[in-house]
Amino acid sequence: MSALLEVSGVSVTFDGFRAINNLSFTIGPAEMRAVIGPNGAGKTTFMDIVTGKTKPDTGKVLWGEKSVSLLSLSEAQIARAGIGRKFQRPTVFEDQSVAENLVLALKSPRGPLAALRFALSGPGRDRVLDLAREVGLSDHLARKAGELSHGQKQWLEIAMLLAQEPRLLLVDEPAAGMTGVEREHTTAMLVEMARTRAVVVVEHDMDFVRRLNCKVTVLHEGSVLAEGSLDHVTSDPTVIDVYLGRG
Amino acid sequence: MTALSSVDKYPGGEPSGPPPVRGSGGEGAEPPGSAALAPRSFLARNPSVFWFLAILIGFTALVTVLSPALGAEVISTSFIKTLGKTLCLCLVALAMDVVWGYTGILSLGHMAFFALGGYMIGQWLMYARTEEIVLTSLAGTPIPPTAAEVAQGVATQIFGVVGSSEMPAIWSFAHSLPAQLALVVLVPGLLAFLFGWLAFRSRVTGVYLSILTQAMTLALSLYLFQNDSGLRGNNGLSGLQNLPGAAQIGQDRLSLWFFWASAAALALTYLLLAWALSGKFGSVLRAIRDDEARVRFLGYPVEAYKIFVFTGTAVLCGLAGALYYPQAGIINPAELAPIASIYLAVWVAIGGRGRLYGAVLGAVFVSLLSSWFTGGRAPSIPLGFYTVNWVDWWQVLLGLAFVLVTLFAPKGLGGLVDMAQKIRTPDRKGAPLGPDDGALQEREAQE
Numbered sequence: 001m002s003a004l005l006e007v008s009g010v011s012v013t014f015d016g017f018r019a020i021n022n023l024s025f026t027i028g029p030a031e032m033r034a035v036i037g038p039n040g041a042g043k044t045t046f047m048d049i050v051t052g053k054t055k056p057d058t059g060k061v062l063w064g065e066k067s068v069s070l071l072s073l074s075e076a077q078i079a080r081a082g083i084g085r086k087f088q089r090p091t092v093f094e095d096q097s098v099a100e101n102l103v104l105a106l107k108s109p110r111g112p113l114a115a116l117r118f119a120l121s122g123p124g125r126d127r128v129l130d131l132a133r134e135v136g137l138s139d140h141l142a143r144k145a146g147e148l149s150h151g152q153k154q155w156l157e158i159a160m161l162l163a164q165e166p167r168l169l170l171v172d173e174p175a176a177g178m179t180g181v182e183r184e185h186t187t188a189m190l191v192e193m194a195r196t197r198a199v200v201v202v203e204h205d206m207d208f209v210r211r212l213n214c215k216v217t218v219l220h221e222g223s224v225l226a227e228g229s230l231d232h233v234t235s236d237p238t239v240i241d242v243y244l245g246r247g
Numbered sequence: 248m249t250a251l252s253s254v255d256k257y258p259g260g261e262p263s264g265p266p267p268v269r270g271s272g273g274e275g276a277e278p279p280g281s282a283a284l285a286p287r288s289f290l291a292r293n294p295s296v297f298w299f300l301a302i303l304i305g306f307t308a309l310v311t312v313l314s315p316a317l318g319a320e321v322i323s324t325s326f327i328k329t330l331g332k333t334l335c336l337c338l339v340a341l342a343m344d345v346v347w348g349y350t351g352i353l354s355l356g357h358m359a360f361f362a363l364g365g366y367m368i369g370q371w372l373m374y375a376r377t378e379e380i381v382l383t384s385l386a387g388t389p390i391p392p393t394a395a396e397v398a399q400g401v402a403t404q405i406f407g408v409v410g411s412s413e414m415p416a417i418w419s420f421a422h423s424l425p426a427q428l429a430l431v432v433l434v435p436g437l438l439a440f441l442f443g444w445l446a447f448r449s450r451v452t453g454v455y456l457s458i459l460t461q462a463m464t465l466a467l468s469l470y471l472f473q474n475d476s477g478l479r480g481n482n483g484l485s486g487l488q489n490l491p492g493a494a495q496i497g498q499d500r501l502s503l504w505f506f507w508a509s510a511a512a513l514a515l516t517y518l519l520l521a522w523a524l525s526g527k528f529g530s531v532l533r534a535i536r537d538d539e540a541r542v543r544f545l546g547y548p549v550e551a552y553k554i555f556v557f558t559g560t561a562v563l564c565g566l567a568g569a570l571y572y573p574q575a576g577i578i579n580p581a582e583l584a585p586i587a588s589i590y591l592a593v594w595v596a597i598g599g600r601g602r603l604y605g606a607v608l609g610a611v612f613v614s615l616l617s618s619w620f621t622g623g624r625a626p627s628i629p630l631g632f633y634t635v636n637w638v639d640w641w642q643v644l645l646g647l648a649f650v651l652v653t654l655f656a657p658k659g660l661g662g663l664v665d666m667a668q669k670i671r672t673p674d675r676k677g678a679p680l681g682p683d684d685g686a687l688q689e690r691e692a693q694e
Contacts, residue, residue, distance in 0.1 A: 079546035099283045112555040118527040141283035
């Protein structure tokens, strides 16, 4: 199986603090991966590097069949290449309607002139309606996103992510602030997504990770500490030391 | 992509029956929520366009009928010029609203683009007019003047005030109206593009960007104040109200023509911007204003949008300037002092950011009020120990109004329109006000 994303030997330093230290990470085109680790392990910085927000000091980040380097691309170009990101805090455009939010995210040419000429096509409309139905926002399409509840905003953001049709999804703590039923639904959605694309989930909640039932990468002090099934990594003495030994 | 079709349970866990599945619930049944996405007509998306055009056309007709050009002496030629200039300022305010109200870039340099447009048309107006005068004065000489003599005469006439008789290189195209009209668009456009390219690509945002735009304006203004800038230093360009080759046409008619041209330009710009902003383009701009990092992660080239908007609005400002200064008659470097651009921001803030008619309301309201106060027509208030002279105190009043609007009425004058609409069409979500027909009716609720 060829890799969709290959991060190798990446290091980044902020003001002398080594946030990522010789990190290597590979994920295939249709794979689910959970990334866990204590606070400050470099989980968010790792996502920042892949999405182009942070440029690493050394190392390589290669993408897709042609092994394009992502380091020379801007955030927008990386997003267009097919990497979608969901932030921990729901970030939707609160001043715009749910429908407008979804149309913004809908896969389409992104330039200013293309946006001027843009008209929502029949298939595009159907897609927006399907996505809205999928996340239970059908009745709220005309409402401003700012009026939605916290949970509904999370759903809207997930729907926006799907509308982008990314090949790799980076999801930061998707279950934060969700009720039990919503968590179950999120799990089901993530598992379903991972059938056709790569999904990387950063999560603190071990129960949630267990339900995802996928390979787990443990980060610690900016590098990979262990990798394997959840049972495998949780029985690893170094992981136990990091998680429990420090108290 | 239908990979998720197996998980269509309502996430909130509301047991409101199975969600309707497309294609299985009868062909005629519209999926829920489709009304929010149904294509709507241009006017339905932009209810303000109809009212704006109606009021503008009515106003233009009224001014025309009352103008001295048609024999009525109700309003003076100079007042028609004031009105025409105000329409041009409305055009600039529209541009500022797009840049600031929609895209969130507080530019303090758009009046510089406006003045540059004025300078570009002013060069032709002044050159062609001076050439006429020189030709007339040389017509009496026994030997017909050569082209070089005429050019020398024009240069002496124009640049005598700055102690020069050389025609600077930037006047190379001044003899040609098409060339100078092209420069009206090109000079502000290229300057804005260059500035935007440097500033936006370096991700300068917020107050730092405002300071940069202000620095650009100030530098340009100081440069033009120099006599050797080639644009007559602090004298500026004058006599712009005289259209070359139209000496026999009176100012009363010319002023009306420019008034019409300004009104037409304003109407066309309003239509164009309403069209551009009501679609996805406007949606992207507002998204950039609210969270540009998020827009980047959606794949939009934010910098390209900013440069596009900054340059496009600069061109609009240049065109507005080219219409404004022939009505004003004179342009000098003080016109592009930073304070002019700050006033522009004040108009848009008082009128209401993020809505096109708000910018127009603000520009009309503040600039007409300003010319009333500063024109010496506002009565002074004697307080005994001190006399409030509005020419001096108007600025204080305006500053105070700006602070109050920013603090207490961020929607500006446009907020009044919202309030009025709430009374006329209360949002009852389709339900009647009371439990039955005999209950309080909407008409009564207004009172």
